[in-house]
Amino acid sequence: MIARSESGSEAVRVWAIRALMIGVFVIVWKVAGATGTFNPIFIGTPEGTLRAFVLQFLEYRMLGIDLGYTVIETLFGFAIGAISGMFAAVILFRSRAARRAVAPLVVAANSLPRIALAPLFVLWFGLGIAAKVALVVSLVFFVMLTTTLAGLTQPNRDHEYLARSLGASSRQHILYFVVPAAVPTIMAGLELSLTYSFLGAVAGEIVGGTYGIGVRLTIYANSFEIDKFLALLLLLVIVSTMTVQFMRHFSAKLTRWHAAEQGESV
């Protein structure tokens, strides 16, 4: 909390370093293309990418349809995967036997590269939204299952003793001790899941689809329109970063105590 008020001069320095990094990157990129070290056909140019970035906003199909599809797939998949994953975690939390029974399955499912399922989902659900949502759910479900379960089952002997000595019922124990302690872990899981959701949606579109950012990326790459490709990638990064930031802003309120415990600035 004390660390929260950073000095103004440090904020200026932070932004200066960021600007410098971007500047250096753009210069290296430009020089590499101009001197022929790398062929601009493959790496594009900074000014071409910037032009493509601005121009893509003028194209209705781009923003209205393709970005819309990707965002809808992402958010639907995220919501379904997160809710079902947390729900499953709560069920497993209530039963130690069930937890032990499914533990190896969860590990196996988690280590499976879910993207490999994408062709199967296309086969089952077609080229529309459903196949991408399914892929996103398959990613998010297990992330939320494992993080929620980890959050709910973290042991704290002192709190156990306190709960028992105060005569807390099992409902009170879960409500006042277990769930609040799990919130920071669950919020971290949700943040990770959101990033995974964008990944799943775009990857699903690349494997097979009619609309979406992933479809466009494939088309641009195949037709050597690298500037457009990079401009679209930049847009995707901006959208997903904004979404994650929005969520962080929301979760910071809930987990401020945790950050303070860790001695971090919020």
Add this chain to the structure above:
Amino acid sequence: MAFAQANPTAAAVVAKDVRFRVPAGPDVLAGIDLTIRDGEFVVIVGPSGCGKTTFLNMVAGLQGYTSGDLRVAGAPPKAGRRDTAYALARDALLPWRDALGNVELALQIRGIAPEERRRRATEALGRVGLTDASARHPAQLSQGMRQRVALARTFVTEPRLLILDEPFAALDAQTRIRMQELLLALLRQFSGTMVMVTHDIGEAIILADRVVVFSPRPATVTAIYDVKLGNRERKTTELRADPEFGRLFERIWNDIEREFEL
């Protein structure tokens, strides 16, 4: 403070040959015999790791024993008794609740209505001198303040039996003396029974009516001392300056040391 009157003839805690053995391990308690009268302040001292806390956990009903008989207010010990409050060695504050919320927790679990809960918790925080810190979270409190919040949480339910497990172990020497002073002040308005464990002999003498000395593992009761210093009326500095304090300190110290030489 409306405490029921103490009944000095009744026993708050009776232990008869209480033994505890870890399965396939050594004995922890080798037969504890101890009677704590209603309204009495008893402090248990002994070398670290001797099983003092284990015994306290048994009284609190948090842990079972292997054999013997243990009675709390005439009944077998049970965790979560409404007339008992247990303060753990570490403050065990919930980091996501502010100071007031932590004190309220004990009342919340008893199903007390929000307004009354708030009023009583605020009053309890006032008694430990933390009125201004009620909205601060544990991470924003010093060790001493955290322990004071824990004390407020312990007293807010107006218990008849107070169980304290080395409540000041984590504090620096100066804060510890201040906390002893505070606890003594709180105990002056308390007519129930207190059982406390500490490894600090001076602290034991200051706070106790009787000091019980445990032997090293497997623990038995080595000696019991009546403290006749008039603790409940005097300041800790006065008590420490009393020649009787020094004499008691030396005898208890020798008791603990002698056990070690065996």
